[in-house]
Amino acid sequence: MKEGKTFALVSDAGTPGISDPGSHLIRVVREKGFKISPIPGPSALTALLGISGWQANPFLFLGFLSEKKEKRNQLYEWKEFEGLIMIFESVHRIEDTLNSIQEVFSDCEFLIGREMTKIHEEILHFSPFATEKSKEFASKGEFVVLINTNRKKMLKGSIGSADRIQ
Secondary structure: OOOOOOOOOOOOOOEOOEOOOHHHHHHHHHHOOOOOOOOOOOOHHHHHHHOOOOOOOOEEEEEEOOOHHHHHHHHHHOOOOOOEEEEEEEOOOHHHHHHHHHHHOOOOEEEEEEOOOOOOOEEEEEOOOOHHHHHHHOOOOEEEEEEEOOHHHHHHOOOOHHHHOO
């Protein structure tokens, strides 16, 4: 880079800064004073949000949750939050994570995306949440989970726009 050459960071783990190790390299390059230009690409988080039909005002991105007991404690910290909670999860931990989410947010809607923006993309919507459906779904892949904790908005229902769509 000191010689004026151009480099590109291509990540197969997501978007730097969103639970992706590329953010460490970006920080070092910025600290060295080199110019950085973003090139937008697919993000599982924004892809699932875009088809959710929910507003992310406000939203909370928790990334990957902690292990076992800490995971439940993390979720309980946000039990009263009114908005969207967004979580990333791996295939090895998704079942336990879904059980924890069900325990803490049993009165909320959920949207779970598996392998978002990839060939085996699959999406499940739960209202109310039902882990039985998720067992087979959770057998492989990478996951994004959206938890809609906007309980007041859920109780109000549609504002009539669904009636105008034909």
